[in-house]
Amino acid sequence: MSGQAIQFDAELTLRAQIQARADHPEASERVFLKQHDRSWTFGQFRDESSRVAHFLLRRLGRLDERRPGHVAMVLENHLELLSLYGGCGVAGLTLFGVNNGLRGKTLAGVLNQSKARLVVVDERFRDEFDKVRGDLDHIDAENVLYLNTTGGEVGAGEDFLACLAREVAPSGTSLAYPEVTVTPGHNLMIIYTSGTTGLPKGIVNNNFKLCATGIGVSTQLGLGRDDCGYACMPLFHSNSMFIGFMPSFWAGGSLGIRERFSATNFVPDVLRYGVTYWNYVGEPVHYVLSALANEYGDDIERLRREVTNHPRNGLRYAIGNGAAPPDIDRFVDWLGLDDMFELYGSTEAAIATYRRIGDPRGSVGEVTDRSVQILDPQGRECPPAEVDGEGRILNYEQAVGEICRVAEDTGLFQGYFDNPDANSQKYRDGVYHSGDLGHMLVRSGKRHLFFDGRTDDWIRKDGENFSALQVARLLSEHPDVALAAAYGVPCVVSDELVMVAFKQREGSSFDPKGFFDFCEDQVVHGGMDRKWFPDFVRVVEDFEYTGTQKILVRNLKAAHFQPALVSDPLYWRERGDASFKPMTVDDYARLRRQFAKAERLSLLER
Numbered sequence: 058m059s060g061q062a063i064q065f066d067a068e069l070t071l072r073a074q075i076q077a078r079a080d081h082p083e084a085s086e087r088v089f090l091k092q093h094d095r096s097w098t099f100g101q102f103r104d105e106s107s108r109v110a111h112f113l114l115r116r117l118g119r120l121d122e123r124r125p126g127h128v129a130m131v132l133e134n135h136l137e138l139l140s141l142y143g144g145c146g147v148a149g150l151t152l153f154g155v156n157n158g159l160r161g162k163t164l165a166g167v168l169n170q171s172k173a174r175l176v177v178v179d180e181r182f183r184d185e186f187d188k189v190r191g192d193l194d195h196i197d198a199e200n201v202l203y204l205n206t207t208g209g210e211v212g213a214g215e216d217f218l219a220c221l222a223r224e225v226a227p228s229g230t231s232l233a234y235p236e237v238t239v240t241p242g243h244n245l246m247i248i249y250t251s252g253t254t255g256l257p258k259g260i261v262n263n264n265f266k267l268c269a270t271g272i273g274v275s276t277q278l279g280l281g282r283d284d285c286g287y288a289c290m291p292l293f294h295s296n297s298m299f300i301g302f303m304p305s306f307w308a309g310g311s312l313g314i315r316e317r318f319s320a321t322n323f324v325p326d327v328l329r330y331g332v333t334y335w336n337y338v339g340e341p342v343h344y345v346l347s348a349l350a351n352e353y354g355d356d357i358e359r360l361r362r363e364v365t366n367h368p369r370n371g372l373r374y375a376i377g378n379g380a381a382p383p384d385i386d387r388f389v390d391w392l393g394l395d396d397m398f399e400l401y402g403s404t405e406a407a408i409a410t411y412r413r414i415g416d417p418r419g420s421v422g423e424v425t426d427r428s429v430q431i432l433d434p435q436g437r438e439c440p441p442a443e444v445d446g447e448g449r450i451l452n453y454e455q456a457v458g459e460i461c462r463v464a465e466d467t468g469l470f471q472g473y474f475d476n477p478d479a480n481s482q483k484y485r486d487g488v489y490h491s492g493d494l495g496h497m498l499v500r501s502g503k504r505h506l507f508f509d510g511r512t513d514d515w516i517r518k519d520g521e522n523f524s525a526l527q528v529a530r531l532l533s534e535h536p537d538v539a540l541a542a543a544y545g546v547p548c549v550v551s552d553e554l555v556m557v558a559f560k561q562r563e564g565s566s567f568d569p570k571g572f573f574d575f576c577e578d579q580v581v582h583g584g585m586d587r588k589w590f591p592d593f594v595r596v597v598e599d600f601e602y603t604g605t606q607k608i609l610v611r612n613l614k615a616a617h618f619q620p621a622l623v624s625d626p627l628y629w630r631e632r633g634d635a636s637f638k639p640m641t642v643d644d645y646a647r648l649r650r651q652f653a654k655a656e657r658l659s660l661l662e663r
Contacts, residue, residue, distance in 0.1 A: 060281035063309030071146030079103035092314040109144025126150040129173035154293030165189040175200040241265035259474035271307030280308035295404035301336040320348035338520025339379025339551030406469035428464040462489040516545035537565035546617040547660035556593040569637035
C-alpha cells in the first residue's frame with residue numbers, strides 16, 4: 058500500500074488514541090473522514106468527539122448501577138455516527154449499535170435490553186421509531202433525539218445537532234476532554250448479532266478489542282497514512298467497524314463514507330474519495346459486478362479505460378467474506394485489485410482467518426491455531442476433507458462439523474451483554490462453539506478452513522447471522538400457518554438464502570401472492586428484517602420429527618429446493634418479483650447452471 062502507517066504512542070483506549078492523533082504534528086491536520094462534500098481532519102474528529110462526550114455526560118447525569126452510561130443509536134452511516142462512537146469512547150460510556158432494519162417489538166426489545174438512557178435516531182427511521190416509543194422502559198422522552206438527514210421537520214428540542222450546539226458548544230469548538238477514567242477493559246461498543254432464540258444478542262467489545270482489530274487488519278493489509286477505506290456497509294455492524302473504520306483510524310489513513318451500500322455509486326465513490334481498500338460482504342460484490350456489466354456490457358476496453366485503469370482508481374485490496382470465487386476473479390480483474398482477502402470471523406472474534414495468495418481456491422485461509430478444530434456432534438475432531446479432482450468432498454458426513462476453539466480462553470470474545478445463558482451456551486466445557494459449519498483441507502501440512510454455512514438454528518445471509526427460529530416465529534403469525542421452520546440454503550453468489558417450510562392449517566390453501574404480501578407487511582410493519590424475507594417456500598403435509606418432537610431441520614436443509622428430492626409444492630422468488638411462483642424442474646436446471654458457473658455446484662450436491 059502507499060506510505061507508512063503513522064505511529065502513535067498511547068494507551069489502547071479509543072479516548073487516548075483519538076487524542077494522540079489530534080496531538081500528532083502530521084496527523085492532526087490530515088483529512089480522516091469524508092462524506093460527500095463534508096470532511097473532518099483527525100483534529101476535528103477529536104473536537105467533535107469531545108463535544109459529544111460533554112453533551113452525553115450532561116444528558117445522562119449521575120452514573121451508577123441503576124443509571125448506566127448506555128447510549129443507543131439507530132443510524133445510517135454519517136459523520137455524526139462516528140462522533141457518537143468517539144464521544145462514548147472519550148466519556149467512558151458504552152454505545153449500543155442497533156440494527157436500523159429492526160422494527161416493532163424486536164426494536165423495542167433490543168433497546169430495552171440495552172438499558173440505554175439516550176438514543177440518537179436517523180430521521181429516515183422516525184416513523185418506525187415513533188411506533189415503539191411508548192414501549193421503551195429506560196429512555197425518557199427528552200433523550201430521544203433525531204439526526205436530521207433528509208431535511209424534514211425536527212423540533213429544536215429533539216434535534217441532536219441543535220441540542221449539542223445549544224447545550225455544549227457550536228460545531229468547531231475545541232473543548233478539553235471531560236475528566237473521566239477510561240481503561241482498555243472498559244466496554245466501548247455493544248454490537249448486536251442474532252441468537253438462536255428470542256432477541257438479537259449484544260456482543261461486548263471493549264476498548265482493547267476494538268483497538269486490536271485495527272492493529273490486526275491494518276497490519277495484515279499493510280495499511281499506511283495514504284490509504285483510504287470505504288464504509289458503505291453499516292457501521293453498527295462489526296464488518297465496517299472492525300475491518301473498515303478501526304484499521305483506517307489505526308494507520309492514520311482516511312475513510313470515505315456512504316449512508317448505505319449503492320452498487321451504482323460504488324465506482325464513483327472509489328474515484329472521488331481515493332479509496333484504496335474496501336470491507337465487503339458477498340452479495341454487494343456481486344451487485345457491483347452486475348452494475349458494471351449493465352453499464353459496460355461487452356465493451357471491456359471501455360471498462361478498462363473508465364474503471365480498471367482510471368487514473369484516480371487507487372483501489373488495491375478488498376477484505377471480507379461470502380464472495381464466490383468467480384466473483385472474486387472478476388472483481389480483482391475489473392477493479393484492478395492486487396488481491397481480495399476472504400476471511401472467516403464473527404463479531405465475537407474468538408476465531409479469525411484470512412485467505413492469502415496461494416491458499417486453496419474457495420478457502421477462507423490457513424488455520425495456524427491448533428486449538429481451532431472442526432468437531433462432530435459428539436465433540437470429536439473431524440478428519441480433514443478428501444476431495445476429488447473437481448473439488449467435491451468425498452467424505453462430507455465425516456469431514457464437515459462445527460468450527461470450534463478448544464482452549465481455556467475465548468480469544469477476543471468477551472461475552473454477551475447481560476446474557477449469562479448465551480455465554481454458557483457459546484463457551485462450555487472448555488470449547489467455544491461458533492455455530493458455523495466448516496471443514497479442513499490439508500495441503501503441504503497446512504490446514505485450510507472452508508466455511509460450509511450455519512448450523513440448523515442459524516442463517517447467514519448477506520454477511521449477517523440471524524435466528525432461523527425468529528424467522529419461523531414471525532411467519533407462524535400467518536393465519537393459515539400451523540407450524541413453520543426456517544433454514545439456510547445454498548446461494549449462488551454469497552452465504553445463504555432463506556427457505557421456509559410450513560404446514561398449513563386444515564382447510565386452507567397456499568396463496569403465493571397473499572403470502573408474499575404478508576411477508577412484506579412483516580417487514581414494513583412487523584418485526585422482520587428485510588434480509589429475513591423468504592427466498593424459497595416449501596408447503597409440507599407434515600414434518601419429520603426427532604424423538605423429542607423437534608422438526609428435523611437437517612433433512613429439510615439437505616433437500617433444500619431440489620424438485621427431484623422434494624415431493625411437496627415448492628415456490629420461490631427472484632429479485633424484483635412481487636409474488637412467489639412455483640419452482641419448476643426447468644427453474645432448478647437454470648439455477649444449477651448458475652451454481653456451476655459460480656463454481657458452487659458442490660453446494661447443491663451435498
